Amino acid sequence: MVAYIVRRVIMLVPILLLISVVSFAVIELPPGDWVTYQIENLRATGIQLNEEEAERLIAMYGFDQPSWRRYLRWMEGILLRFNFGWSFQWGKTVNELLAERLPLTLLIAILSLIISWVLAVSLGIYSATHQYSILDYVFTFFGFLGLATPGFLVAMVLAWYIFKFTEFSPLGLYSIEYMGEPWSTEKFVDMLKHLVLPCLIVGLSSTGALMRVMRGNLLDELKRQYVITARAKGVAETRLLFKYPVRMSMNPVISTVGWTLPVIFSGEVLVSLILGLQTVGPLLLRAVLAQDMFLAGSIVMILSVLTVIGTLLSDILLAALDPRIRYEGAAR
Amino acid sequence: MRKTLRFGLISALLMLALLVVACGGAAPAASSEATEEDMAEDEMVSDMMGNPLESPVLWERVASGELPPLEDRLPNEPFVVGPGVLLPEGHVDWKPGVYGGTLRTLHFRPDWNPDIFVGMNESLLSAPGLGVQGIRGNILHSYEVSNENQTFVFHMREGLKWSDGEPVTSADVAFVAHDIYGNEELTPTYPKRFRTRNAPDGTPMTLTVIDDFTFQVDFDAPYGGFLRNLTIETWNGWTELIRPSHYLQQFHTSYVDLEDLRPLLDEMNLTDEWNQVFTDQDCLSWHVNQEKCIVSPVLTPWQRVEASEPGLLIFERNPYYHKVDVEGKQLPYIDRLLSKLVEDVEMVNTGILVGEADFMRESTGLVKIPLYVENGPAGGYRHQLLDMHVDSxxxxxxxxxxxxxxxxxxxxxxxxxxxxxxxxxxxxxxxxxxxxxxxxxxxxxxxxxxxxxxxxxxxxxxxxxxxxxxxxxxxxxxxxxxxxxxxxxxxxxxxxxxxxxxxxxxxxxxxxxxxxxxxxxxxxxxxxxxxxxxxxxxxxxxxxxxxxxxxxxxxxxxxxxxxxxxxxxxxxxxxxxxxxxxxxxxxxxxxxxxxxxxxxxxxxxxxxxxxxxxxxxxxxxxxxxIVENVKYPLIVSVDMANVATEGYAIAQNFAMEQLFYVNPEDH
The missing domain is CATH 3.10.105.10 (Dipeptide-binding Protein; Domain 3)
Incomplete structure (x- = not known):
């Protein structure tokens, strides 16, 4: 097992390097750079920069240097100082920007992950064990609805109706009267109220799919010989259900658990955008639009790295969970 | 990580605070606050009628000795605002205002709220309504023109101070002329504005410092538009000629060693490009929304301060601001500006409709007037049609x-x-x-x-x-x-x-x-x-x-x-x-x-x-x-006064320091 993990980790190094090159190239490819974006922004506002000011900006932000040089510097900063570089649009380091946004991002992602797993697994089990019952049809109906409706649409519709009927605007993390105010009980309650909607929407958006997978797998497992044998031997129904079939049908869930790492890090981009939450997702979107290359490149790279690491974690978890998938086999 | 820790700390403190409130600890705290306020009131400066000449939010800081009294903060001759000064006579029904309140608004680009930028910008000279007639001092006190529009002598406002309390002198002008414009690493091309007749091939100006508060600019041919070029032309501000030399010298290699800048160079992943570090600290007039202007001294009515939430912009009044109204009250009237970051221009307009904007110019649209009218009464705002300075x-x-x-x-x-x-x-x-x-x-x-x-x-x-x-x-x-x-x-x-x-x-x-x-x-x-x-x-x-x-x-x-x-x-x-x-x-x-x-x-x-x-x-x-004279809806809170009814919307935006709430306690 240890040898397997070590080998997988060594294999990561060239992959990660490749990822860093691709992340940087993706941001550099589109025409223009942050300075042109900035100048266009000012122009759209009605501020016409003189030619010499544009020239000064290009030199002052180092855009007159070749891109390979910028790449080397960026990597040097990351490897030697764990500094992901400078964000031009925010005027501070990428590290600071991420640190500001990670608490909220993690909070929403983890809460919604718990909601979605608890709901999906329990509803999936119920549906499978009570196949073709009325509740099974109800869950299936809502499961498909959840599968087919994008989270951001639900966010938009719900936000509007909540505002219309309660005059409470669920946008942002606080109502505007609490923004920038010191902490108080009212502000805390206000924040909790604002958190309900994003957690529910993000959580429910993946519940539908997960529930269907859980139901399908469990149905397959329940028809297996070992279940029938165990039942014939008189094992109690609940124990029978949870000891083997549920464990087996969790496999697809576990094998994709690694991919939730990047999701947890970036948050649900569109939902955050619509609800005006300052999570990492919108930060990435803005960075790409503004060609804020070190910020965008860093987030893209971190997301890719998390995906790679998450896949590794999934593999290890899977091997640990399922006696049929053992590391000896996988390492061969 | 620091922020994560802070988040945890805040939650813990919050729990503690809840406990204290539950145990009935709030009452004595409130009474002690009241006494402090009484003490602060003794310190306040007021006119003969007993009206305060400075915002109550500053009293406490004066009482604790953190700030000098008002008369030491204002220049010897402040810029006096009254009817027809910031906006031409007839464009606004001008009244002296009252202090207080927060102006809330929204923006959709990181650290860029154009309304706040325009509202905070201070040009070296000014003219009513952003026009060309009646150019007079602003940050600079006055000027004299001679030698057929080739020689300009500028008198600075004696006693004017940066937002950190340091005096503004001709050393700040010399710093810009010699250490910034005269340094090719910081200024690859000499600014057109300071070349004869604003021409890219014109000869650069000659700047001579006469004394601590006087300097002279010479050109080799008549340049009558130079004064105009120091007002609001292309949205320039005070930093065209005056920057806080006492602050910026610590980032300039003429004053410090390159190695002293090493931590800042490392932070930006640079090796020896000190000019990029300098640029990052140099708060220009069109940077006033940016993070770097939190620490850099400024001359604006408000200054950006740290906010607890990412994406939020908060500005608090500059205690050294150089303008007063006709009654001698220091401007601005409104204590605080606050702007929240939303996704795009459509979300800004949603914010207007639900009443989250007390002031909005840039992101409004004529197309949206029916919606503004429908939701105005509930949202507590109204729209004022003014002229647009661009034909779209x-x-x-x-x-x-x-x-x-x-x-x-x-x-x-x-x-x-x-x-x-x-x-x-x-x-x-x-x-x-x-x-x-x-x-x-x-x-x-x-x-x-x-x-x-x-x-x-x-x-x-x-x-x-x-x-x-x-x-x-x-x-x-x-x-x-x-x-x-x-x-x-x-x-x-x-x-x-x-x-x-x-x-x-x-x-x-x-x-x-x-x-x-x-x-x-x-x-x-x-x-x-x-x-x-x-x-x-x-x-x-x-x-x-x-x-x-x-x-x-x-x-x-x-x-x-x-x-x-x-x-x-x-x-x-x-x-x-x-x-x-x-x-x-x-x-x-x-x-x-x-x-x-x-x-x-x-x-x-x-x-x-x-x-x-x-x-x-x-x-x-x-x-x-296609068209000329396009109108433009300006969104303002129904409680806001000194709002223009004629002229350019952007001129009203520029005169933000004279806006006030009739009932500031509601905001």
Whole structure:
């Protein structure tokens, strides 16, 4: 097992390097750079920069240097100082920007992950064990609805109706009267109220799919010989259900658990955008639009790295969970 | 990580606070606060009627000794604001205000709220309503002009202080002139503004410091427009000539060792580019929304402070601000500005509708007036129609268009540079329809820049003109052909900068089809649009131009819209690969501007050059203006006073320090 993990980790190094090159190239490819974006922004506002000011900006932000040089510097900063570089649009380091946004991002992602797993697994089990019952049809109906409706649409519709009927605007993390105010009980309650909607929407958006997978797998497992044998031997129904079939049908869930790492890090981009939450997702979107290359490149790279690491974690978890998938086999 | 810790700490403290409140600890705390306030009140400065001359939020800081008393914070001669000072007489029903309240608004680009930028900016000199008449001091106290507009002596405001309490002196001016403009690493090209007659090839100024509060600027030829160039021209501010040398020297290698800057260089992943570090600390007037201006000393009415939430902009009053009202009360009246970051311009407007904006100019739209009216009473805001300083849509025909992939580019240039072609396009457009459908009637025909004759739609005459310039053949599809027999097509590529660009472009495309021009319309992402324009690859586009009544508009600016390669030839280098030699009428526009810059702004001579510029515009149609005098809805809280009822919306925005809430305790 240890040898397997070590080998997988060594294999990561060239992959990660490749990822860093691709992340940087993706941001550099589109025409223009942050300075042109900035100048266009000012122009759209009605501020016409003189030619010499544009020239000064290009030199002052180092855009007159070749891109390979910028790449080397960026990597040097990351490897030697764990500094992901400078964000031009925010005027501070990428590290600071991420640190500001990670608490909220993690909070929403983890809460919604718990909601979605608890709901999906329990509803999936119920549906499978009570196949073709009325509740099974109800869950299936809502499961498909959840599968087919994008989270951001639900966010938009719900936000509007909540505002219309309660005059409470669920946008942002606080109502505007609490923004920038010191902490108080009212502000805390206000924040909790604002958190309900994003957690529910993000959580429910993946519940539908997960529930269907859980139901399908469990149905397959329940028809297996070992279940029938165990039942014939008189094992109690609940124990029978949870000891083997549920464990087996969790496999697809576990094998994709690694991919939730990047999701947890970036948050649900569109939902955050619509609800005006300052999570990492919108930060990435803005960075790409503004060609804020070190910020965008860093987030893209971190997301890719998390995906790679998450896949590794999934593999290890899977091997640990399922006696049929053992590391000896996988390492061969 | 620090922030994560802080988050945890806040939650823990919160729990503690809840406990204290639950145990009944709140009552004694409240009474002790009251005594402090009583003490603070003893310190307050008031006029003879007992009205405070400074905001109550500053009393406590004065009482604790953190701030000096008001008279030590104000310059010897403050700038006095009253009726007709910031905005011309009649544009606003001016009243002395009361202190207090927070102005809440929204923005959609990181650290960039244009309304707050305009509202906070302070120019070196100023004129009522952003005009050209009556230029007087602002950050600078006064000026004297001699030697036929070649010598300018400026008197600084004695006793004026930076927001950190340090005095503003001529050392700050010398620092800009010598250590910034005189340093090629910081200033690769000497600013045009400080060259004779604002010309890129003009001789740079000579700056002489006379004493601590006086300096002199000399040019080698008359430059009457120089004073105008120190008011709000192109949105410059105090940093054009005055920057906090006591603060910035610590980032300048003339004053410190490169190694002292190592931690900052490391932070930005740099090796020895100290100029990038300096730039990152140098808070210019158009940076006032940015993080770096939290620590950098400024001269603005408010200054940005740290906010607890990412994306939130908070500004608090500058205790050293140099303006007072006629009663001697220090401005601004409003204590705090707060702006929340949302996704895009549509979300800004949603914010307006639900009552989250107490003030909004930049992101409003005429199209949205019905919604503003419907939701105004519930949201506690109203809209005020004012003039817009830009005309949001004019047709740019690139007469120097060149694209290697287009074999007809040379034929296009031949047709487009014939003024009759541009006249025909102007005649093809149904402006009445556009004014009604896009601007709800709040705009006029472009009489100054196009003239009545060419503004009114006349399809017959447009067809005759097009036939006369060699576009008389038509293909099987009914569209016109080049004299060579190739199909004549016109691609209008527009950006997404303003809400009316797309519908305006679509309508124009339809009108052109009616006169047999095969026009197609394409929307581009804004930075791609800019890239194509900068490469001279845009054949035609629809974009804004400054309103002709607006004195910031200079005749030669239109050349970049008329032919980008001519613009490159004139403003960058004739040797550039892209450059094309411009015809005489283009050269005339630069000559007109040089003369206008040489004359004294607002003088008869100046006005004559301005009128000559309009006549030149009508004769040559460098761009085809659609409308003039567009109105613009300004959103303000119903409780807000000193709001303009006439003039440019942006001029009202610029006079933000005189706005106040009638009931500040509600905000």
């Amino acid at each position: 849509s004019s047709i740019w025909i690139n007469q120097t268009y060149n694209d290697d992939n287009d074999s007809n580019a040379a034929s296009w240039r031949a047709i487009a540079s014939d003024v009759r072609f541009r006249q025909a396009i102007s005649l093809a457009v149904n402006r009445d329809e556009m004014i009604e459908s896009l601007y709800f009637g709040y705009a006029t025909m472009p009489l100054q820049t196009v003239g009545e004759e060419l503004s009114i739609q006349n399809v017959q005459r447009a067809n005759d003109l097009l036939d006369a310039i060699g576009l008389d053949q038509r293909g099987d599809d009914g569209f016109r052909l080049y004299p060579s027999g190739e199909p004549f097509t016109m691609l209008i590529e527009h950006g997404a900068h303003a809400p009316d660009l797309e519908p305006a472009s679509e309508l124009i495309g339809e009108y052109l089809k009616e006169v047999g021009i095969n026009a197609s319309v394409k929307k581009l992402e804004s930075s791609l649009w800019a890239e194509r324009r900068n490469n001279n690859e845009l054949q035609a586009t629809v974009f804004w131009a400054h309103d002709q009544g607006w004195d910031n508009n200079w005749t030669s600016d239109t050349i970049q819209r008329a032919g980008y390669a001519w613009w490159v030839y004139m403003t960058q280098s004739p040797d550039s690969e892209m450059a094309m030699e411009p015809p005489q009428w283009v050269l005339d526009s630069f000559e007109l501007d040089k003369n206008r810059w040489g004359s004294v702004s607002g003088s008869n001579e100046y006005n004559q050059y301005k009128e000559d510029g309009n006549a030149w515009h009508r004769a040559n149609l460098p761009e085809i203006t």
